[in-house]
Amino acid sequence: MSLHLRSSQALRLWREVTEQSVRDAAPDLTQRQLALLLVIYLEAPPHTVRALAARLNVTKPVVTRALNSMGELMLVDRYRDQKDMRNVLIKRTVAGSLYLEGLSEHIIASAKELPL
Amino acid sequence: MSLHLRSSQALRLWREVTEQSVRDAAPDLTQRQLALLLVIYLEAPPHTVRALAARLNVTKPVVTRALNSMGELMLVDRYRDQKDMRNVLIKRTVAGSLYLEGLSEHIIASAKELPL
DNA sequence: CATGATCATAACGCTACCGAAACAAAAAGG
DNA sequence: CCTTTTTGTTTCGGTAGCGTTATGATCATG
Numbered sequence: 001m002s003l004h005l006r007s008s009q010a011l012r013l014w015r016e017v018t019e020q021s022v023r024d025a026a027p028d029l030t031q032r033q034l035a036l037l038l039v040i041y042l043e044a045p046p047h048t049v050r051a052l053a054a055r056l057n058v059t060k061p062v063v064t065r066a067l068n069s070m071g072e073l074m075l076v077d078r079y080r081d082q083k084d085m086r087n088v089l090i091k092r093t094v095a096g097s098l099y100l101e102g103l104s105e106h107i108i109a110s111a112k113e114l115p116l
Numbered sequence: 117m118s119l120h121l122r123s124s125q126a127l128r129l130w131r132e133v134t135e136q137s138v139r140d141a142a143p144d145l146t147q148r149q150l151a152l153l154l155v156i157y158l159e160a161p162p163h164t165v166r167a168l169a170a171r172l173n174v175t176k177p178v179v180t181r182a183l184n185s186m187g188e189l190m191l192v193d194r195y196r197d198q199k200d201m202r203n204v205l206i207k208r209t210v211a212g213s214l215y216l217e218g219l220s221e222h223i224i225a226s227a228k229e230l231p232l
Numbered sequence: 233c234a235t236g237a238t239c240a241t242a243a244c245g246c247t248a249c250c251g252a253a254a255c256a257a258a259a260a261g262g
Numbered sequence: 263c264c265t266t267t268t269t270g271t272t273t274c275g276g277t278a279g280c281g282t283t284a285t286g287a288t289c290a291t292g
Contacts, residue, residue, distance in 0.1 A: 003125070003227045010223035011216060014133075015154035022151045023173045030146065030249080035138045038131035049270055057139045059251065064271055069248085086258050086269040100127060107126035111119045146279075165240055175281070180241055185278085202239035202288045 009114045016110035017103075027073050027099065032058060033066045037075060040090055041100055046081070047090040075099055125230045132226035133219075143189050143215065148174060149182045153191060156206055157216055162197070163206040191215055 005013070029037065035056055040047050049067070053060045067090065070076045075096040081087035121129070145153065151172055156163050165183070169176045183206065186192045191212040197203035 002232075003119075003121075003230050005119075005224045005227045007217070007220045007224065009119070010220040010227070011154060011158060014219065014223060015151070015158050017130075018147060018151040018154060019172065022148050025173070028147065031134060031144065032138050032249095035131070035134040038127060038134060042127060042131050050268085056135065057141070060270065061251075061272085062249085065249070068271095084259070084269090088270060101123070103130065104123045104126040107130060108121045108123065111121045111126070114119050116118075148279095166238090176240065177242085177282085178280075181279070184241095200239085200289070204240060 012114060013107070013110050017106050020106050020110075021103075026102075027075070029070070030066075032056065032062060033070055036063065036066050037070060037096065037100070040076060041092055041096060045089070045091075048081075048087050049090075052090070070096075128230060129223070129226050133222050136222050136226075137219075142218075143191070145186070146182075148172065148178060149186055152179065152182050153186060153212065153216070156192060157208055157212060161205070161207075164197075164203050165206075168206070186212075 036052060039052065039055060049060055049063045053063045056063075067076060067078055071078065073095070074093055077091040077093050078088050079091065081089050152168060155168065155171060165176055165179045169179045172179075183192060183194055187194065189211070190209055193207040193209050194204050195207065197205050
């Protein structure tokens with residue numbers, strides 16, 4: 001058995017959560033930054049700039065810049081791969097985990113109150 | 117009975133849909149623009165700039181600019197209120213409906229394949 | 233009808249992101 | 263070794279969003 005949503009429910013869910021994010025003026029991530037953050041936290045490491053860029057179909061500078069921005073917000077961390085000093089590996093942070101935890105709570109709460 | 121999501125499911129759903137939007141390079145709306153679009157299409161008209169700004173907790177120029185951008189993409193339309201010529205009323209478009217229809221299909225498809 | 237309030241938009245200076253290309257550092261491989 | 267390849271970052275010029283403030287148009291009210 002799978003999770004079944006109707007069209008009106010799907011959009012309503014998206015509206016609730018997106019609207020909440022806007023209203024709260026939470027760290028104003030772009031779509032790309034958010035997508036990146038979710039991949040980093042939901043997929044198994046290691047994550048490199050190159051792999052992330054390929055996965056999201058964006059250029060490497062986009063990833064570098066997104067990591068700069070989210071790094072300042074402490075949402076991610078990065079360090080050189082000691083095995084191959086060309087690589088940069090992206091690490092999760094406590095702040096990043098908390099941020100996504102907050103997001104998931106919003107999603108869950110909104111889903112719970114969707115009309116059937 | 118209400119729609120219950122677990123934390124991992126919620127974030128996975130968000131990742132799937134956000135990632136898809138990024139990969140497809142669909143009209144690159146900001147969070148604010150998307151929130152605005154969803155309110156316009158899911159809430160009953162009439163919609164004015166002022167009311168939308170208040171609802172999303174943003175300034176009026178933000179709404180005007182978002183309507184400019186989305187207007188160029190044909191996602192929304194606007195015209196003067198004939199009853200009160202100070203007001204601008206926002207209208208839905210075919211392209212906007214199609215865009216949100218695509219979004220909802222993405223959401224539904226992703227939800228359907230969430231692990232239980 | 234004139235003055236003040238209420239709309240939406242325009243103007244201004246600023247910041248952040250964009251794609252493309254150039255670059256620096258490290259590894260690979262002849 | 264010394265070139266070539268790979269990896270990530272920086273730079274460049276350009277675009278688009280931001281908040282604040284000013285403006286123009288319309289309505290309400292004395």
